[in-house]
Amino acid sequence: MKVAVMGAGAVGCFYGGMLARAGHDVVLIGRPQHVEAIARDGLRLEAQQFDERIGAPRVTASTEAAAVAGADLVLFCVKSTDTESAGASIKPHLGEHTLVLTLQNGVDNAERLRGVITQDVAAAVVYVATEMAGPGHVRHHGRGELVIEPARASETAARALIAAGVPTEISPNVRGALWAKLIVNCAYNALSAITQLPYGRLVQGAGVSDAMSDIVAECVAVAQADGVTLPPGVDGAVSHIAQTMPGQYSSTAQDLARGKRSEIDHLNGYVVQRGAALGVPTPANRLLQTLVRLIEDKAHAVI
Template identity: 65%
Template sequence: MNSSAAPTSHPLSVAVMGAGSVGCYFGALLARAGHSVTLIGRASHMQAINEHGLRLQTATEDIHVPMATSTSADAVAGADVVLLCVKSTDTEAAAAQIKPYLASHTQVLSLQNGVDNDQRLRQVLGNQPVAAAVVYVATAMAGLGHVRHFGRGELVIAPCPQGEAIAQQFSAAHIPTQVSVSVLAALWQKLIINCVYNALSALTQQPYGWLVAQVGVPAVMQDIANECKAVALADGVQLPANVDEAVAAIARTMPQQLSSTAQDLARAKTTEIDHLNGYVVRRGQALGIATPANRLLQVLVQLRQTASKPEQL
């Protein structure tokens, strides 16, 4: 048997590096399906999960799922798959932490916001198998060791040595997963969605449904999206034809969802704004595309972020 491919009939060994709400949700589903899952995250969450199991709350159930936990990167040792779920601001640091413990065949999947995390991972991890994954899920940590699921839960992963086997195993665990050569376009579509909603939700601390109902907001959202599409086009990215509909659908399908950026600001945590609207601004500058709406949102979130941490002033 080719050692670089995980056998589809055997359970996977999965490590979740940066086990926040996304990693905990997917980890719980994989553990329930019989895979060996280790969550790696903050001590307070890991202790709660050790004591009680991970509390998984969805629209249809509220259960506790026992699984292994760790606070140390060395827990990725022996994993077939590493789900990298750290913030985009921590990509290089997390890669450097796990690098000494990865087996040659271990597939690293980036389940992160932004469009360039897989490239940044490869710069640190060298020849390690790395693939981007587009994540479509609405989750939040509702307490220590407690993840709430609000909607969706699919993954689209870039072609990689174990890609088809992983997709088969994950899909059987109720995580609909497909391998696609169009991951970059999908990542850009998700980036546009994040640029349109995340900062506005963060600055107002309001969910998506409320936002789109306010006077003037839809026009601002269109301005943001148009800038993003212009940058993508100049960057040679072939966006999906239905990108505008995909953006609009978020408010309809997740009307009560607060953005991850809003959750970060509310907790005085560092946001990913520099890898969302900020990425569009940087690529726009490099390509000669003006991005005033995205720049304004980036700066406003940065200001709120700085103001919430007065010790940095």
């Protein structure tokens, strides 16, 4: 299978690297510093069980959206803020039968992408702890499961991922799974970003457990008002993250540490937006969204 990764950051490089190790041809589309490093030295995939470099012909890299041409599967891994623009950039180059799999934070990216392209789009829920440790170097801290929405080629993609060592399942309730992941992100991402603490240390702070309970309760209330069927054990899943990913900093924390804009409007901000539309109060989520935005504005202020 030919695979293209659109937005080859930590998540895209991890899953693209795993597929390449299994024998698939993978092109990583990302920022120049990563593309240059991968072209020169190959992709370094530092996982928990191995540390390898994967180069051409299995892994190639490009800065151009046109590199998706000929792909059977596109792993769509851009920030939620860039969904429509990135979708438009790859649209002219997609094959008729290409499956585009959205590996993104948030709950509405697949729907938004379907408004841009005509190919099959399937949402995926991602449970992985990764970071870009340097140009062309992805470090895997834990987990790696995917839950995929049914689509024409979902079973083919799932089989390839499973064979590559990625635990994958196809679920008819991906919307519920996406919301469950959103709730976890709302509980951790902003707090990790504001404090610049990894999950394990974060949850040890005084009052953090109660604050997370408030955040989760608001999210659950909005989801229920929105007709979402949440999978059982959401509270347990929230506490489980700190145990399985104690050294992980949230993606929002990594964005703020680099002075970048985050996806906060698609995480806690999305809960605030839907809560306002449905008449459900969300003061805890609103406060977190506001604080992260203030930190972003401070970093981007012109002095």
